[in-house]
Amino acid sequence: MKIYVPLDAAAKALGSDDVAAAIVSEAGRRGVTVDIVRNGSRGMVWLEPLVEVETLTGRVAFGPFEIADVAGLFGDLSLHAKALGQTENLPWMKGQTRLTFARVGVIDPLSLTDYATHGGLVGLRRALNMTGQDVVAELVASGLRGRGGAGFPTGIKWKTVAEAKADRKYIVCNADEGDSATFADRMLMEGDPFTLIEGMAIAGLAVGATKGFVYIRSEYPHAVAVMSRAIVLARAEGILGGSVLRSGRAFDMEVRVGAGAYVCGEETSLLNSLEGKRGVVRAKPPLPALEGFLGKPTVVNNVISLATVPVILERGAAFYQDFGLGRSRGTIPLQIAGNVKFGGLYECAFGLSLGEIVDKIGGGTLSGRPVKAVQVGGPLGAYFPRTLFDTPFGYEEFAGKDGLIGHAGLTVFDDSADMLRQARFAMEFCAIESCGKCTPCRIGAVRGVETVDRIARGDAAAIPLLTDLCNTMKAGSLCALGGFTPYPVMSALIHFPDDFRAKEAAE
């Protein structure tokens, strides 16, 4: 009897380890042999721990699973109290286009046999038979843009690195996923680490880099463990090392662990951290593509960008770029979080409206109260009111509404949220996490907290001051931390003016 119990951190946080242990012990008591596979998460976090049993007709899901539900697994499965039917037929699964996350939740994350059976390594093998130039051209044609949030075309970045002349080049994977509401990087590294390895190896071959780093935040101990183990396994199988898949071409990589600094998700700050320095932002130019890690040409890409490379190489640029809208091509793993009924990861083509995502897929709030605001793109993203729910999910579309999609995380708030408090938090967070290099961010954020407090005390004269301060931070900061903190602050102020007046009236 083959039973899947996720090892994903969200599943663990909801008790999957205890469930797995209980299944083993119950099976032992009954003398039944069970093969427990610790898979990644299917992304339906409200159903976690989601246990699956392999049957003749496919995998059948049960959840949210509790210890008390274990005994039922050994009887008639169709009568099980938590039976949900076939996993693939659940509405959440059927509505998706899983390209980057095709294997996550399906395979044993650390089984290379599983990986290869489900299409793994096809992209890398194809890349090995192409010139670096052709691989880069394929990436450019796919329309893939940086999934970390900046949306820069991945292929163009690779082209710059490929054309740079240097004795050494590097591939750096930014896995410092610090934005609240985002967990796609974590889920991918925990659920299908070989995809990231394959994507990085392809990147290395394409641009002529032989060394890669995955910089993972220390808040992700499980991702660090799975990723590190996967690298050891990939090296043992000759996917990494002196001769990638016996091609005679070298690429190897290692995991590096951050140390709790949000700003290190910014690429130049990350590079400094990787070099063993303070995670202070560097001025650009020079671009990291020309002078990156240790001053050498470096590709810095987000986990999802790199993990999407294998499927593009496997199925071709035309296939990938056929999905999406406008200049946002392909699919995007939406991460629906916060006060939401059905929270989790949902990969689909760009173009769904914000309303469809929040109300239809997410099912509205968990509390049952009306949705007041949705913060899109993490702590540096704007708060969207219901009146903007017709905004289609795409880079330009969100920018056009003074927002950003960022790493595609969405935090839903119900009507009990106080938007002045959220604006204050944005400034407070920026003050705590500022690297200190540029003045608008370092001092602006502190002044921002004070100014919001003045507004809270009923000082309406502080409102234009806050607007002015936000303009200064936006225009004058070196990186997105100081430069984008105005997004949540100003969107809260503009779309929810009542919250900035209410306290005044109460005085």
Add this chain to the structure above:
Amino acid sequence: MTDDISAQVTEILALHQGREGALLPILHDIQAAFGMVPQEVLPQIAKALNISKAEVHGVVTFYHDFRDRRAGAHVVKLCRAEACQAVGADRVAAHAQNVLGIDWHGTTPDGRLTLEPVFCLGLCACGPAALVDGRVVGRVDEARFDALIAGVRA
């Protein structure tokens, strides 16, 4: 610095010899060994990496993770980020501080427990989230927090 500490640091430094950008991995290992990054080990690290003591100090103090004193026997980290706020993290945090009688980064007088804020554990669809001695916990309300505390204090 005792010879014992120095010998341990030498051992850690040897593990990372020749590694590109070795300082963060070294500091993580130092903290794992001593539960903190003791001031007295900085010169030895600086010498090994051929950088100044001030540079090492600058790095140690930049990152939230590195401690200058040991934490309590158990460390509870509560997420303070937006997705957890949306489901009551502020309320749970206030409860935690109240029950333990300490502020963020504080340790209970008996030295048993340290309370720390964390900005996102990637458990944003099952918040409020916590990390208790490295173990992830989701949907932490006041009652679950009390149970967690009872668990680690037992």
